[in-house]
Amino acid sequence: MKPIRHLLAAIGLSFVLSPAHAGQVEVLHWWTSGGEAKAMGVLKEMMEEQGHTWKDFAVAGGGGEAAMTVLKTRAVSGNPPAAAQIKGHDIQEWAKLGFLTNLDDVAKEEKWDQVLPPIVSDIMKYEGHYVAVPVNVHRVNWLWVNPDVFKKVGVEVPHTWDEFFEVADKIKAAGIIPLAHGGQAWQDATVFEAVALAELGPKDYTAAFVNHDMDVLSGPKMVEALTKFHKIRDYIDPNAVGRDWNVATKMVINGDAAMQIMGDWAKGEFTAADKVAGKDYECVPAPGTEGSFTFNIDSLAMFKLNNEANEKAQMDLARTILRPKFQTIFNKAKGSIPVRTDVDMASFDDCAKASMKAFKATAENGGLVPSMAHGMATTSAVQGQIFDVITNFFNTKDADPEATAKQLASAVQSAL
Structure with missing residues (x-):
């Protein structure tokens, strides 16, 4: 006679062998590029190993605008996913509206307050309670370089904007695109904030994009930042309009372009x-920003559910995300660094090690600043106004930097 467990399996009663608490976790996100999809596959596997069912709800679009539109529809209709990729100030907005669930029990059990830097944990809380889980830390102000192109042209990697323009002229003369770029508002803003950080410095960058100081927003340093930002138009190709960021990255990988300014998801x-850091590509801080770190923290906010099994799965998801094993595997695939400061970095590549070193150093010396372009510095309303001004400026051939700086200040003021 067959063992009872074989008989049960044969007639389809596999639930007897599954964890009694198994539930479903539906996760809404916009991690859809090659590296990102691989990273999410890791989380899916870990949840399935715990007996839960993974329901992937991926909405393409590097900036997340399409995903947020879908999420609003689902949440308002009373059918939210278990977790959704939400960042920065938006976490507070969703919590304020009463949609997010309390994660304090898991946070206490897993000692989140001890393993997370305060600048990170504060963003994950609403009125002192955890409502979201940080997944990683991205450094946004990176310049990605194809060393073969530089060697072919006979130029050195630039560390200032003056050097960048000088090098870009020579690369362009050699018939190669100097800067790979995607003409989308969030990508324009990513490049702009790198230029602004170089010109303003961390203190005035924070004054402008976090504290909304009108004098800094409309001042001479901002005018200079806008002037240099506009000049970058001369070094991107005509087909940049609408290009996704990962397509631009592939241009650098393939040697069709020399550089890209993009966060380390690139x-x-x-x-x-299968490219190796320090050999096939190089990562250096964007020109003029070596002592600064513009951060973008990806996080999953957890929504209130009404199914006990799914709630248990949701808590297991939150617990799994911050454990060292997932932090290590996920961030290696994603290109980011662990959000926990106690993770062993020995097995990470040179770019990740440099990023973690800079993250810790800038947290101490004041050079750590939140990314405006990626929703960490200000509200989505203010960010939207900045995006409109910056993209219109960048795409207008004879735009006036001084007038645009005043316009930028007015636009921010209107959204406060």
């Missing part, structure tokens, strides 16, 4: 293409 694309 490294996930190099990794997915």
Whole structure:
């Protein structure tokens, strides 16, 4: 006679062998590029290993605008996913509206307050209670370089904007695109904030984009930042309009372009293409920003559910995300660094090690600043106004930097 467990399996009663608490976790996100999809696959596997069912709700679009539109519809209709990729100030907005659930029990059990830097944990809380889980830390102000192109042209990697323009002229003369770029508002803003950080410095950057200081927003340093930002138009190709960021990264990987200014999620694309940091590509701080770190923290906010099994799965998801094993595997695939400061970095690549070193150093010396372009510095309303001004300026051939700086201040003021 067959063992009872074989008989049960044969007639389809597999639930007897599954964890009694198994539930479903539906996760809404916009991690859809090669490296990002690989990273999410890790989380899916870990949840399935715990007996839960994973329901992937991926909405393409690097800036997340399409995903947020879908999420609002689902939440308002009373059918939210278990977790959704939400960042920065938006976490507070969703919590204020009463949609997010309390994660304090898991946070206490897993000692989140001890393993997370305060600048991170504060963003994950609403009125002192955890409502979201940080997944990683991205450094946004990176310049990605194809060393073969530089060697072919005979130029050195630029460390200032003056050097950048000088090098870009020579690369362009050699018939190669100097800067790979995607003409989307959030990508324009990513490049702009790198230029602004170089010109303003961390203190005035924070004054402008976090504290909304009108004098800094409309001042001479901002005018200079806008002037240099506009000049970058001369070094991107005519087909940049509408291009996704990962397509631009592939241009650097393939040697069709020399450089890209993008957060370190771009490294996930190099990794997915079997490229090695320090050999096949180089990562250096964006020109003029070596002593600063513009951070973007990805996080999953947890929504209130009405199914006990799914709630248990949701708590297991929150617990799994911050454990060292997932932090290590996920961030290697994603290109980011662990959000926990106690994770062993020995097995990470040179770019990740440099990023973690800079993250810790700038947290101490004041050079750590939140990304405006990626929703960490200000509200979505203010960010939207900045995006409109910056993109219109960048795409207008004879735009006036001084007038645009005043317009930028007015636009921010209107959204406060």
